[in-house]
Amino acid sequence: MDRSPRRRPPATLASLAAELGISRTTVSNAYNRPEQLSAQLRTRILEAARALGYPGPDPVARSLRTKRAGAIGLVLADKVSYAVRDPVAIAFLEGLTEECDRARVGLLLVPADPDAEDVAAVASASIDGFVAFAMADEDPHLEAVLARGVPTVICDQPVVPGVDSVGIDDEQAMRAVAEHLLALGHRRIGVACMRLGRAHRDGPVDLERQLRARYHAQRNRLAGLRSAFVEAGVAWDRIPVVERFDNSVEAGASAAAELLGLDSGLTAIITTSDVLAFGVLQELERRHQRVPQDVAVTGFDGVKDAVARGLTTVHQPFVEKGRRAGQLLLEKNPQPGGRRVVLPTEFLPGSTTAAPRT
Amino acid sequence: MDRSPRRRPPATLASLAAELGISRTTVSNAYNRPEQLSAQLRTRILEAARALGYPGPDPVARSLRTKRAGAIGLVLADKVSYAVRDPVAIAFLEGLTEECDRARVGLLLVPADPDAEDVAAVASASIDGFVAFAMADEDPHLEAVLARGVPTVICDQPVVPGVDSVGIDDEQAMRAVAEHLLALGHRRIGVACMRLGRAHRDGPVDLERQLRARYHAQRNRLAGLRSAFVEAGVAWDRIPVVERFDNSVEAGASAAAELLGLDSGLTAIITTSDVLAFGVLQELERRHQRVPQDVAVTGFDGVKDAVARGLTTVHQPFVEKGRRAGQLLLEKNPQPGGRRVVLPTEFLPGSTTAAPRT
DNA sequence: TTGTATGCGTTATCAA
DNA sequence: TTGATAACGCATACAA
Numbered sequence: 214m215d216r217s218p219r220r221r222p223p224a225t226l227a228s229l230a231a232e233l234g235i236s237r238t239t240v241s242n243a244y245n246r247p248e249q250l251s252a253q254l255r256t257r258i259l260e261a262a263r264a265l266g267y268p269g270p271d272p273v274a275r276s277l278r279t280k281r282a283g284a285i286g287l288v289l290a291d292k293v294s295y296a297v298r299d300p301v302a303i304a305f306l307e308g309l310t311e312e313c314d315r316a317r318v319g320l321l322l323v324p325a326d327p328d329a330e331d332v333a334a335v336a337s338a339s340i341d342g343f344v345a346f347a348m349a350d351e352d353p354h355l356e357a358v359l360a361r362g363v364p365t366v367i368c369d370q371p372v373v374p375g376v377d378s379v380g381i382d383d384e385q386a387m388r389a390v391a392e393h394l395l396a397l398g399h400r401r402i403g404v405a406c407m408r409l410g411r412a413h414r415d416g417p418v419d420l421e422r423q424l425r426a427r428y429h430a431q432r433n434r435l436a437g438l439r440s441a442f443v444e445a446g447v448a449w450d451r452i453p454v455v456e457r458f459d460n461s462v463e464a465g466a467s468a469a470a471e472l473l474g475l476d477s478g479l480t481a482i483i484t485t486s487d488v489l490a491f492g493v494l495q496e497l498e499r500r501h502q503r504v505p506q507d508v509a510v511t512g513f514d515g516v517k518d519a520v521a522r523g524l525t526t527v528h529q530p531f532v533e534k535g536r537r538a539g540q541l542l543l544e545k546n547p548q549p550g551g552r553r554v555v556l557p558t559e560f561l562p563g564s565t566t567a568a569p570r571t
Numbered sequence: 572m573d574r575s576p577r578r579r580p581p582a583t584l585a586s587l588a589a590e591l592g593i594s595r596t597t598v599s600n601a602y603n604r605p606e607q608l609s610a611q612l613r614t615r616i617l618e619a620a621r622a623l624g625y626p627g628p629d630p631v632a633r634s635l636r637t638k639r640a641g642a643i644g645l646v647l648a649d650k651v652s653y654a655v656r657d658p659v660a661i662a663f664l665e666g667l668t669e670e671c672d673r674a675r676v677g678l679l680l681v682p683a684d685p686d687a688e689d690v691a692a693v694a695s696a697s698i699d700g701f702v703a704f705a706m707a708d709e710d711p712h713l714e715a716v717l718a719r720g721v722p723t724v725i726c727d728q729p730v731v732p733g734v735d736s737v738g739i740d741d742e743q744a745m746r747a748v749a750e751h752l753l754a755l756g757h758r759r760i761g762v763a764c765m766r767l768g769r770a771h772r773d774g775p776v777d778l779e780r781q782l783r784a785r786y787h788a789q790r791n792r793l794a795g796l797r798s799a800f801v802e803a804g805v806a807w808d809r810i811p812v813v814e815r816f817d818n819s820v821e822a823g824a825s826a827a828a829e830l831l832g833l834d835s836g837l838t839a840i841i842t843t844s845d846v847l848a849f850g851v852l853q854e855l856e857r858r859h860q861r862v863p864q865d866v867a868v869t870g871f872d873g874v875k876d877a878v879a880r881g882l883t884t885v886h887q888p889f890v891e892k893g894r895r896a897g898q899l900l901l902e903k904n905p906q907p908g909g910r911r912v913v914l915p916t917e918f919l920p921g922s923t924t925a926a927p928r929t
Numbered sequence: 930t931t932g933t934a935t936g937c938g939t940t941a942t943c944a945a
Numbered sequence: 946t947t948g949a950t951a952a953c954g955c956a957t958a959c960a961a
Contacts, residue, residue: 223720225937225939226938226939226940227936227938227939230811235947235948236948237908237938237939237940237948237949238940238941238947238948238949239948241939241940241946242940242946242947245940249946249947250946250947251946254946254947260590266720267721268718268720268936269694269719271635271938271939272692272694272695272696272697273631273634273635273640273697273937273938273939274635274937274938274939274940274953275695275939275940276695276697276939277629277631277937277938277939277940277953277954277955278630278939278940278941278951278952278953279631279940279941279953280953281691282697283691283695283696284696284697286677292668292672293668293671293672293677293678294665294668294669294672295662295669297655297661297665297668298665300705303655303661304672306655307652307655310650310651310652310654310655310680311650311652313680313682314650314651314682314684316692317642317682317689318681318682318692319651319680319681319682319692319696320651320679320680321642321677321678321679322668322671322677322678322679322680323677323681324671324672324675324676324677326672331675333641334641334677336627336628336630337630337634337641338630338632338641338642338698339630339631339634339640339642340781353952360624360626360627361626362581388772436958445658446930448627455909460936474748477581482949499934513943514933535590543943564640565933583953583954583955584954584955585954585955593931593932594932594933595932595933595954595955596931596932596933596956597930597931597932597955598933598955599955599956599957600930600956603956604935607930607931608930608931609930612930628954628955628956629953629954629955631953631954631955632937632953632954632955632956633955633956634955634956635937635938635939635954635955635956636936636952636954636955636956636957637937637955637956637957638937868944884938907961
């Protein structure tokens, strides 16, 4: 990544000025303040620049001087490639990039691999502000973001004093799902949730781990289920909960298999993401279990595919979430931080839930 | 976006060193070369940093000094938000971000609104290299990319001497579609293509405009159709071709309407993207025209949805395309530019094409 | 293990 | 309309 066709040291503003026998200021103005010099001189400068292979003012040096990078950074709890693989992340990006376009700033996707404690990418991102999306409570990458001291908006994370945040009421949203299934008469229900900590771990989750979950959204969604169950007189400790590190269809399928292994008489499986729910559906189909007759299934997020397939789920406005995050970060007249935006969710009953058979 | 809780001028490496009565070098080492100083001193420095609110070495200043930004830029022929809306762009990003993750660099999405001649974002992006994706031949943003003189890989664009490129054989790929329909017996065929120039323009396209199309992929796909038709003895100038600026379902629907207006006896509609094809299908359904019995439809790209819906299309390996672009740009041992990667495509006959009636 | 000196390439300020 | 000067904040070669 360093093949340059040049010989001599690359031209700079200074070398160009020297060559022309004029000052650096004038050369700088030729690029940044065209009206500050005669069109004639400007043309001469630009031509000399071309002749010398001067590519124009160095962006980094300019940023150093102007204290503007012209970009904001997005950090999420995973590799960069996750951001363009997960439908929820993509939808969030849709809203966020809309605001970037409006403000004419770039968006830097910053790597934050949960397997790596390597925070360098966060510390060395040349940006004017950060959006942190769905990160674990003590993720060092998150701490690095906060430590940068640049304007920041956090999403789907616990409130941090003085920092703007955007989110939903996960607990309340998930209660709707539980109440729906309970009202239908389900009692033997399994739960498949996403990662609860930064370490790879798949398997059953005890109450202790549920309460200590490091991911705000997962913790609160489980809490919503728990309180609804308890209120309905269903012993929560009888409800099998399994965790999957990856939020993938495959993970959902294996979670379903594990749940049915724990209790083959389950009449419903609740998941904390639509993607996991797709996996559950897949596994049930493989086992020739009918949905919803044999097993009811629910998701969370309300992504397009889920709605199209009639999955019972909860819609959260992820595009709007990204948009609001962008607005908070990019607004013209900076406000003091610490604002809190809570977006509404909507329970979407679908065709994957019904009353259990007798 | 500028709310800082600080009073005095923000701390720097120098001010911190001064405060501690040590040299800047040592403070720098505390961050970048921990093994170069005693753990004790290092701790003292880091603590003082925290106390003074010093967020660590400034990334921009560091980049200026080290000549590394730790990020690459992606420029495509549209706003940033397009990159996360179009399924092909998303898939390309999937491959590209994989390589970013591997190389531990960030990805900067650079705005290049076709409506704006504003090239500043490209000129001022702090990056170590560029990927240019599907840009118009004389797009000023593309010229700005090339002018930057940083390592660059171009995708789905005409070869530029000395610049690495990745692409497919659009002409050949599209020929397969034409030959398929011709073999089935279709003769009255309409074509819906994507934008052929940077200016907004929807409507019929004459041969002149086809030949002068500024978008490499569109130009070649049309050429592929043309040569196949001519070879089969079908007069190309009888084939209605309509253009749509937006690559959207709505655009596809309106293109279908326009084509049927031009020739209500069409037995097949060819599109140059799956997304447009979805729109065509939608419009045909609205008109109670059956596919493929009344009208056959083809797409291009082979996106997931298209395959799932049985659209007759051409699959191109966009994920691999992004991956290869990333590899060329990020490889450890830089090679001289000018390499050319041409990826294979695959014609995928589906259920949306059949012989015309009678 | 620590410090000194220098330069990275630019823009802002102010004076001419 | 143009130019001189002074930062911007840091890392590196080299000396101590």
